[in-house]
Amino acid sequence: MAISRRKFFLTSALAGAGLSLAPGFSFAHSKRSNFQKTVRLGFIGVGRQAMGLLNRFMQLPEVEVTAGADVYEVKRTRFEERVKAAYAARGTQPLSLKVYEDYRDLLASNEVDAVVIASPDHWHAKMAIDACRAKKDIYLEKPLTFTVYEGQQLVKAVRQNGTVLAVGSMQRSAVNFQTAAAHVQKGSLGQIKEVLVHVGENPFPKPFDLNPEAVPAGLDWQAWLGPLPELPYHPNLNPPISLDPVENEKLWAAWRWFKETGGGLMTDWGAHMIDVAQWGLNQDRNGPVEVIPPMGENPLTYRFENGTPMKITSFDEGRQGVKFIGEKGWIKVSRGNFESSLSEISLEKKDENFNYTQHYIDFIESIQRRKDPIVPVEIGHSTCTSCTIGNIAKELNRPLSWDPIAQNFGDDFEANTKLHYTYQNGISLS
Incomplete structure (x- = not known):
């Protein structure tokens, strides 16, 4: 497999320098043990970061993208269009593709084996714990959680449910x-x-010294806030996009820069x-x-x-x-x-010494072989x-x-x- 050849190269590069592969590869098997060739992925949170991850994962032949979920309608539509376009460029079409407003509906789907969670940080723990209980494996964007307590509870959920959880700290996969x-x-x-x-x-100590703006059509702002206290909408928190004309996010969502919404x-x-x-x-x-x-x-x-x-x-x-x-x-x-x-x-x-392709391959291989990824929970x-x-x-x-x-x-x-x-x-x- 290309996966095995890639990992052999990485290991050989270090061995040639008289070093062992830096720690992180653990082979603690979960309750499931049968080899799974194709992994059907669902994406939870399909904003700017997810679009990059979508491109990465769709390059892997073992991956079938089957679902996406987001509280913003226009971003769900963009996700669906990009997935279909990617398959059309290959001369094929997805076997199954559905989009959901509520991520819990995606987790309930029998057409999803694993999820990529690229939501804002304050949703990471809840969504990932729910995915563990739904027996879905997880690629979770960093930072792992919004609070220390959330991280403690997520560690328990992963181990109790035999879930493969890979963290998006992709630098660990670069030589x-x-x-x-x-x-x-x-x-x-x-x-x-x-x-x-x-x-x-x-x-910064507070979200915005800017005037609140009207919530755009198709965005469920209360669902975006989730467990957070009430905050007014501002486009920097969830940057708008357009499909006609095509206009993607002009900035990284600013929720990450403020104490109430990020670290x-x-x-x-x-x-x-x-x-x-x-x-x-x-x-x-x-x-x-x-x-x-x-x-x-x-x-x-x-x-x-x-x-x-x-x-x-x-x-x-x-x-x-x-x-x-x-x-x-x-x-x-x-x-x-x-x-x-x-x-x-x-x-x-x-x-090959500076790219992160192996990180995404490692997640899929970890699911297939029921082992811990290079960055476990x-x-x-x-x-x-x-x-x-x-x-x-x-x-x-x-x-x-x-x-x-x-x-x-x-x-x-x-x-x-x-x-x-x-x-x-x-x-x-x-």
């Missing part, structure tokens, strides 16, 4: 990030003195770059023990049990990325880039948790002690109240 993490774990840099992680700022760049980019930092430091399924908010010229800083600091700050050219600094030298990695101060550590700049949760508690430390503006095993702030009542919020509109995770 440049794999090579960086593997070298750090191997000790090529010696003892790590500090890790610099550039993600950016935010979240800002701390969770948006942190789910990628903090993820790589913790991966290299062997902190998967674990995390820091202290979070110190920005003070004067000192940036937001995490400390792990061994004392290693991870600083959230820009460095060098300011590109989002990670810089591991050890006693022997440094490795710097970002999208499309790999550099080291050590001449013996290098990576040839080939397309526990790793997505530990990464998301670190991002979120960083925001909590900044909000409270004081150092916080964190217990990564108990997943709380000990007896710090004020900080612990920030681990979740009260759902509205009768929605619950139970």
Whole structure:
């Protein structure tokens, strides 16, 4: 299979450098064991991010796209048209294709084996837990959840239902990030003195200082809000599109930049770059023990049990990325880039070293073979948790002690109240 050849290439690239494939490939089998050749995918949330994922997954011969769901009618129509056009370009048509306003109707369909969830963050946990209970496998966009408590409940749901859940932290499937993490774990840099992680700022304290606008026709705004408290509609929260003339989203939805609706760049980019930092430091399924908010010229800083600091700050050219600094030298990695101060550590700049195709292949192969994907739910949760508690430390503006095993702030009542919020509109995770 092309899948196996691709994975062989990735493994060989690292082995040639005297390294093993960086951790993440776990073969914990679920209750289902029979090989499944074709995977029928449904998409929940079909905005801008989902359109990119749709293009990726439709390139895989083992995938049949059969359904989509969204609270915005025009986006459901666009999804349906794009899927049909893609199949027509192949000289065929989908065996089954339905669109739904309510994602629960999609989950009830017998024509869907797995779902791609690309909804706003505040819906991730509820939709994914419902998918687990419906026995659908899941590709869930990062960050895993909106709150730490949601992540805890999602981990339980995945394991209790034997679900394959892959997190959209696709950098783990690129050779440049794999090579960086593997070298750090191997000790090529010696003892790590500090890790610099550039993600950016935010979240802002309130959604918008803009005048509310009328909800466009075909958008169920209350369904979009779901468990959130009442907020007025603004087009930046759910960017409008047009089919005639064709006009797609002009911006990434701004819900991610505000505390009431997202985690800002701390969770948006942190789910990628903090993820790589913790991966290299062997902190998967674990995390820091202290979070110190920005003070004067000192940036937001995490400390792990061994004392290693991870600083959230820009460095060098300011590109989002990670810089591991050890006693022997440094490795710097970002999208499309790999550099080291050590001449013996290098990576040839080939397309296959920097692309993410393997991440989508790995999800489908994980479903077929009933195994954990390269980024299972526990790793997505530990990464998301670190991002979120960083925001909590900044909000409270004081150092916080964190217990990564108990997943709380000990007896710090004020900080612990920030681990979740009260759902509205009768929605619950139970």
